[in-house]
Amino acid sequence: MSNSLDEMPLSRPDRYTLAAMQAKAALPEKKVRKEQWRDLTTTLVLPLLTFAIVIGVWIIVQQKFATDLPTPLDTWHRAVTLFSDPFHDAGPNNKGIGWQLLYSLGRVLSGFFMAVIIGIPIGFLMGMSNTFAKAWQPLIQILKPVSPLAWLPIGLLLFKAVNPSAIFVIFITSIWPVILNTASGVKAIPDDYMNVAKILRLNSFEITHKILIPATLPHILTGMRLSLSVAWMVIVAAEMLTGGVGIGFFVWDEWNNLNVASIFVAIFVIGLVGISLESLMMLLHRRFDYNAR
Amino acid sequence: MNYYLSLEGVDMNFQTQKGTFKALSNVNLKVNQGEFVSLIGHSGCGKSTVLNIVAGLLQATSGGILLENHEVNSPGPDRAVVFQNHSLLPWLTVYENVRLAVDKIFYNQKDNEERHQWTLEVLHLVHMEHALEKRPAEISGGMKQRVGIARALAMQPKILLMDEPFGALDALTRAHLQDSVMEIHANLGNTVMMITHDVDEAVLLSDKIVMMTNGPSATVGEILDVKLERPRKRLELADKPDYNHYRAEVLRFLYEKHKKAA
Numbered sequence: 001m002s003n004s005l006d007e008m009p010l011s012r013p014d015r016y017t018l019a020a021m022q023a024k025a026a027l028p029e030k031k032v033r034k035e036q037w038r039d040l041t042t043t044l045v046l047p048l049l050t051f052a053i054v055i056g057v058w059i060i061v062q063q064k065f066a067t068d069l070p071t072p073l074d075t076w077h078r079a080v081t082l083f084s085d086p087f088h089d090a091g092p093n094n095k096g097i098g099w100q101l102l103y104s105l106g107r108v109l110s111g112f113f114m115a116v117i118i119g120i121p122i123g124f125l126m127g128m129s130n131t132f133a134k135a136w137q138p139l140i141q142i143l144k145p146v147s148p149l150a151w152l153p154i155g156l157l158l159f160k161a162v163n164p165s166a167i168f169v170i171f172i173t174s175i176w177p178v179i180l181n182t183a184s185g186v187k188a189i190p191d192d193y194m195n196v197a198k199i200l201r202l203n204s205f206e207i208t209h210k211i212l213i214p215a216t217l218p219h220i221l222t223g224m225r226l227s228l229s230v231a232w233m234v235i236v237a238a239e240m241l242t243g244g245v246g247i248g249f250f251v252w253d254e255w256n257n258l259n260v261a262s263i264f265v266a267i268f269v270i271g272l273v274g275i276s277l278e279s280l281m282m283l284l285h286r287r288f289d290y291n292a293r
Numbered sequence: 294m295n296y297y298l299s300l301e302g303v304d305m306n307f308q309t310q311k312g313t314f315k316a317l318s319n320v321n322l323k324v325n326q327g328e329f330v331s332l333i334g335h336s337g338c339g340k341s342t343v344l345n346i347v348a349g350l351l352q353a354t355s356g357g358i359l360l361e362n363h364e365v366n367s368p369g370p371d372r373a374v375v376f377q378n379h380s381l382l383p384w385l386t387v388y389e390n391v392r393l394a395v396d397k398i399f400y401n402q403k404d405n406e407e408r409h410q411w412t413l414e415v416l417h418l419v420h421m422e423h424a425l426e427k428r429p430a431e432i433s434g435g436m437k438q439r440v441g442i443a444r445a446l447a448m449q450p451k452i453l454l455m456d457e458p459f460g461a462l463d464a465l466t467r468a469h470l471q472d473s474v475m476e477i478h479a480n481l482g483n484t485v486m487m488i489t490h491d492v493d494e495a496v497l498l499s500d501k502i503v504m505m506t507n508g509p510s511a512t513v514g515e516i517l518d519v520k521l522e523r524p525r526k527r528l529e530l531a532d533k534p535d536y537n538h539y540r541a542e543v544l545r546f547l548y549e550k551h552k553k554a555a
Contacts, residue, residue, distance in 0.1 A: 192380035195350055198368040200397045200448075210393065214384045290384035290428065 070261035078261035079268075095245055097266070101273060104239060104246040107163070108231045111170025116224060119178030123220070124212070126179065127186020140176060148173040148234050152241060162242035169238045174227035181226070185219025186212065218289040225281035232274050295362060297326040297484055298347070298452055302356035305342050316342050318510035320356070322503060324452075327482045331495040333543060334505030334514075335553040340488045343505075344456050347486060348374050360451060370398050373445035375455040379437040381429040387440050388425040391416060394447045412447065418477055419443040435466035439473065446477065455487040459494065467491075468527065471498060479524060492547070496539045497527060504546045507553055514551060517542055 055072050062069045070078070086098030126133040151172045155165030193215060197207050239248025247270060254262035305317035316339045324330050332340045345351040347358055349368035358365050365372065381390045392412045399408055416422050419439040429437050438458055445453055458474075459467040471494060478485060478498075489495050495502045499519050506514040519539050521530065530536040 190380070192376055192378065193382060195368070195374070195376070196380055196382070198350065199348065199370060199372070199374055200394055201369055202397065206397070211382070214382070217384075290430070 068260070070264065075261045075264045078259075079265045082262065082265055092245065097247075097250065097269065100245060100247045100250040101269065103244070104235050104248065105273070107166050107239075107246065108170055108228070108235050111167040112174045112224075112228055112231050114167075115171050115174035115178055115227060119175045119223075120182050120220060123179045123182025123223075124186055124216075126183035127216075133183065140179060144176045144180075149237055149241070152238060162244055166235065166238045166242050166244075166246075170231045170235060173231045173234045177226040177230070178220070178223040181219045181223025182216060185216035188219065189215045214290075218285065221281070221285045221288055225278070225285060228277050228281055229274060232270075232277055236270060296323040296359075297328075297361060298322075298324040298486075299359045300343070300347070300356070301359060303343070303346060303353045303358070304355045305339070305346065305351070306354045315510045316508055317346075317353075318512050320512050322513060322516075324484060324486065324501070326484055328500045329478055329485045329498055330487070330501045330503060331499040332486065332488045332503045332505060333490060333492070333495050333547070334511070335507055335547065335551070336490060338505045338508050339511040340505055341456055344374075344454050344486065344488050347452070348372050348454050350374075370394070370448040371451045373448040373450035373453055375438070375441045375445045375453070375458045377457045377460050379429070379434075379441040381437055381440055381444070383429050386426050386428055387416065387421060387432070388412060390429070390440060391444050391447050394444050398448050415443045415447045416440070418446060418480070419473060433466070435462050435470060438462065438470060442470075442474070442477070446481070446483075450483070452484045452486060455485065457488050457490070460490070467494070471527075474498060475523075475525065492540055492543045495543060496521075496536060497525060497530065502539075502543060504543065504551075506551050515546055 058069075058072055062071055082097045086096040088094075088096040089099060122136070126136055148169045152165055152169050155168035156162070159165050159168065189212065193211050194207075197211055202210065235246070236248035236251065239246035240252040243249050243252075247266060251263050251266050254260070254266070300320055300322040303317055303320040304315070307314045307316055320343060322330075322343075332343060334340050342351060346353050347365075349358075349365055349372065352366055360371065381387075382393070385393065392408070395403075395408045395412045395415075399411065403411065413422060413425075416425065419442050421436060421439050421443060424432055424436065429440070432440075442455075442458070445455075455474075459470050462470065474485075475498060477483070487498065496519060502517040502519060504514045504517065505511050517539065521533075521535060521539070
């Protein structure tokens with residue numbers, strides 16, 4: 001539950017603070033343009049500089065210490081090859097990187113949605129009933145810190161197939177943040193809202209869909225966002241173990257082929273997909289967060 | 294004589310870790326229809342407890358509440374509450390917050406268009422028709438409280454309960470809202486019970502000021518009938534001897550007879 005607190009949106013926009021007003025106080029136009037120019041340089045040039053330095057270090061390390069590493073140029077060429085035909089399909093062992101990503105995303109999303117469907121009701125029960133919360137809290141506290149990969153053998157035993165097992169691992173990964181954030185969201189509903197409901201004599205169906213759900217939605221979405229980013233990390237490791245088509249196994253396979261340039265490309269692409277998932281969830285969050293609007 | 298609202302020997306005990314805390318003891322109060330009654334007292338004297346019992350949000354340990362000769366002991370729209378911190382639902386717009394109440398209460402009596410019109414009408418009463426599509430986070434504290442009042446009025450309550458409705462507002466905003474409440478009371482003639490700890494507010498708005506003794510075992514100390522003519526204008530009243538007399542009465546009660554050890 002601790003992480004849900006850091007992720008909680010600020011209840012008040014800070015646009016009324018003195019600092020914010022000072023920043024917005026009228027500046028001469030020339031100065032404004034200068035400020036904008038400086039903003040552009042800092043947001044664009046500084047990151048590029050960091051990239052350049054890292055590539056520089058990479059080149060030095062490659063030449064002096066680890067000649068097995070591919071050079072940045074090799075990696076670039078490899079990336080061009082991989083992305084020239086990302087969706088080629090020559091049988092189960094030879095699919096383009098686009099397919100690998102889609103298969104992994106498919107597993108992540110299936111496990112994630114199952115966790116959402118099952119986790120939200122459990123979270124609601126925990127938030128609404130102290131008895132239920134007391135009964136479940138210790139079990140969840142014990143299971144939450146366990147690496148989801150520890151569940152992979154259990155999945156294999158239960159489902160006798162690798163694909164459902166990987167989805168099962170993602171399900172386990174995603175369910176804890178969903179449950180805990182939903183529960184803390186329900187607990188955080190002010191008594192006043194419930195008093196309003198009582199005075200209006202709302203029935204339990206109306207209370208649920210007019211008060212509980214809208215009041216909890218921002219917390220639920222925070223839980224979903226946390227789950228999804230962790231799930232994307234876990235799928236790579238899970239697929240390395242399960243094999244099959246998927247970006248995790250792709251990494252492992254290319255290692256077995258000693259094709260390290262591909263691994264670098266994959267790392268970069270995994271990162272990009274991760275950012276995209278995160279921003280997608282942020283968009284969704286902003287859409288439904290009444291505090292942020 | 295039958296009263297519109299009557300509190301009959303209300304006791305309220307709370308169970309705490311140190312044992313039973315007797316908050317209210319034998320509170321009796323009669324209110325006529327259309328009367329504006331203020332409850333005043335030092336903080337912690339149980340004013341809010343009285344209001345919550347009338348609202349049905351708390352159940353009296355013994356004694357009871359009669360509204361038009363019927364006992365009430367659970368919350369309902371006939372006793373609408375304006376909460377101190379407005380308690381508007383932050384995900385709904387101003388219009389939707391009021392419409393929620395209107396839809397729930399008049400679903401069977403009014404059709405869609407009538408409910409829409411009624412929502413606009415009460416928002417017009419509190420002068421908030423310019424901000425229908427704003428969300429609570431986008432309007433000022435005073436405006437939120439206006440919408441809170443509109444939502445309560447929308448229920449056409451038999452009695453309007455206000456729990457320190459202007460306590461969190463600055464003095465100027467508070468004055469504006471007091472004027473609005475007087476205007477609404479003059480137009481609709483609602484029965485109002487308001488909690489306050491502001492002596493001027495109590496004298497300005499009320500027909501009757503109920504002064505409560507300090508807790509524990511708080512009860513009604515004195516009742517002051519305020520016979521100032523309506524409509525009341527705060528500027529004119531400031532120089533009037535009766536106004537100052539009423540003020541002095543309340544102050545004497547609070548600071549001489551039932552001074553709170555600070």
